[in-house]
Amino acid sequence: MLQYRWLWPTMMMLLILSSILSVSVGPVSISLMDSLSAVFNWATQQSIGNIAPHEQLVVSNVRLPRTLLALTVGAILAQCGAVMQGLFRNPLADPGIIGVSSGAALGAAICIVLFPDVGSLMISLGAFLCGLATTLIVYRLASNGLGTSVVLLLLSGVAIAALAGAGIGVLTYLANDMALRDLTLWQMGSIAGAQWQYVGLCLLVLVLLSWRFQRDAMALNALLLGEAEARHLGINVDRLKLRLILLCALGVGVSVAATGIIGFIGLVVPHLVRMILGPDHKRLLPMSALLGAALLALADIGARTFLPPAELPVSLVTALIGAPFFIFLLLQQRSKLI
Structure with a gap:
């Protein structure tokens, strides 16, 4: 129980940090404070700070919907992965x-x-x-x-x-x-074409x-x-x-x-959470949603910044993360069967 209580604030902090980074990083150079001010302006429909109009436009029309879409899709895929693994009683199961x-x-x-x-x-x-x-x-x-x-x-x-x-x-x-x-x-x-x-x-x-x-x-x-x-x-x-x-x-x-198609989020995230918290789905599902949201947001940041000014499809980044982990799971399953 103590570990579960400790994991909640950790996951929330990771989610918040990944969200802040996501609205602050991109081809257009905008400072962290200006990015946060632009988000505040969009949320409150006010205008505070000396933010250039084009910076406000980039944050509110490009980076913010992209960040929110990454968070929601990551959470959906991770929860669906956890459910499929529980349904098939197999840690190698995937939503696809x-x-x-x-x-x-x-x-x-x-x-x-x-x-x-x-x-x-x-x-x-x-x-x-x-x-x-x-x-x-x-x-x-x-x-x-x-x-x-x-x-x-x-x-x-x-x-x-x-x-x-x-x-x-x-x-x-x-x-x-x-x-x-x-x-x-x-x-x-890719999350580049995010729309509200x-x-x-x-x-x-x-x-x-x-x-x-x-x-x-x-x-x-x-x-x-x-x-x-x-x-x-x-x-x-x-x-x-x-x-x-x-x-x-x-x-x-x-x-x-x-x-x-974005792969491996539904495979990697539930298994990581299950390794820490165990198989109880009442804890596994919400924690998988948090970690899946943060992981896809971080992967999208990597896709934007890995080869600037070009942008990689985010599925390539998740594959670079997920494929080695999938091989690790296969080796684990093989050792159990042999």
Whole structure:
């Protein structure tokens, strides 16, 4: 309990520091105090300090929505990762394991290549709808009258992801130069195109998921004992699986629609928190949200500053962090199996 109390203020301080750095760092040189004053001016609709108009514009229209989007998407992906790992009772599980990321990428590719005149919001809508449809198909393939098989769910996710990848390959072959560039950049994942409507949508989804996941935390704890034990405790396991899978599809689909595909946040963050706090989802879920938000904000700062004035896609930074950690987890699992 003492460790948990100590971890809360630490995570909050990390979140605050990463947020302050995110609104202060970028190609346009703005001091820390001017950046904070610009945020205060935006929040209060006042004008204090000697802040140049272009600096106020950069902070309020570019850096602030970008920071908030990174925080909300990081929190969503981390919580969905924690839920998927608890649902499958496997620390190697990831939100993309049920094919939602691949389906969302296919939806975006369809809009970008076949309907090049649609705006970014329609591309995001197409990504979300295809991601959700993919999840429903995978769940249907894995279900029968006796319930839902986790093994079939994983295999169905792999199969549907392969089909989606083939569809994306065909669309990539058919795309012209402009569509091919847009498709490539979108698949890499980036927060550079953050808009306030994306921030509002992701924040709404984050509140919904946090509330619902926390209500199901004790059921997830029971599921860690096994499905038979959870049923003996009075939990409707099939309904719980369907609800959690659909909620994860909603969270990942909205995140992918807003930022493109960003990997490894849902894998690394829950496992790190679980190593410190243990498997109790009532603690694991909120702490994963805090750490996921801070980690994605820091990764976005690294993407902005690693090769100035160029900007890396944030998914490359998260892959540099997550891939070695994933290899570490694989080695751990191998030592347990051999």
